[in-house]
Amino acid sequence: MSASPSSEFLPTGDPRWLDAEEQKAWRAWLYSAQLLQDRLDRELTHRTGISHAYYEILVALSEAPERMMRMSELADRCLSSRSRLSHAVSRLEERGWVRRQVCTEDGRGQLAVLTDDGFAALEDAAPIHVEGVRRELFDQLTPEQVAAMRDFGETLLRHLDATRVP
Amino acid sequence: MSASPSSEFLPTGDPRWLDAEEQKAWRAWLYSAQLLQDRLDRELTHRTGISHAYYEILVALSEAPERMMRMSELADRCLSSRSRLSHAVSRLEERGWVRRQVCTEDGRGQLAVLTDDGFAALEDAAPIHVEGVRRELFDQLTPEQVAAMRDFGETLLRHLDATRVP
DNA sequence: GGGGAATAGTCAAGCGCTCAACTACGCTAG
């Protein structure tokens, strides 16, 4: 719907429609974001058997002290819901890459721990992922574009973080 | 995994790891993209019952001549697989928003046609979506950042398009 | 003009996600 539709008497007043330039900018960003994430995810999944979502979990754990994290903390770090993370960790447990451990400080809590097998799987996958990001993203951009991408991302993150409603 | 892991003798040579600045840029972009898309999709879904993916289908049809498109064409336009689009159109058909029609020029083909009910649903949803995009995206950015976002998206799209492997 | 490859679309099985309900534990006020 490129032009304003005919409904002119909305309760909240006329929406601030996007003009042609804004539409182009929005679509270019949206399509490129979807295609890029899709391509990287597919390459990683097909070459390593690890989806990008699972990869993020393994990375987070590998960077944590003693390679272990509380479930909720891990969920936040991976932009995941509690439920989604719980399911994902169960599946990673079945592969032997992660194990659960009760948290001694808080009887309600669980710790997700990266196993040696999980770390090895991550070591195999990391080069594939990094090469993908470089090939599809950084190799295509000038340093100025990279700087703008970061600036853009950080600006948006500040806003999204400030207006979060948990 | 922020630093190079210990596997130093890979068949393809050492991967070109991301340095700290590149990591920050990549993460900022990735997280902001995921959070933004997620927030817009949730708002649209909860307030209108239409997910962003379905919204895109309705928009594409509404802009097409006679509000109809070939299934494959529609799939490409919506960055969707044939199968996914076929499922989605079936569900939109159940809601009475789209109907299928055999293509007279090509006996294999099907046309997806937007119904009046579908157009009305889109008219209701469009202001919600546009306000979301404006509030979460354009209102947060300077004109320079918008220009950079578009430039970034178009650069990436050119690359992704040129290296597509169907 | 007839046989094989290519194309359009659908369908079924299985996986992963969402949502809401649920268990279990901790915290605090009375």
Add this chain to the structure above:
DNA sequence: CTAGCGTAGTTGAGCGCTTGACTATTCCCC
């Protein structure tokens, strides 16, 4: 102490997506 509320995490049902196989039609060229 204990009642009640908040927090941590899990679970199951249901939906949507992916994959790969399948049907039907068209295209191509010998």
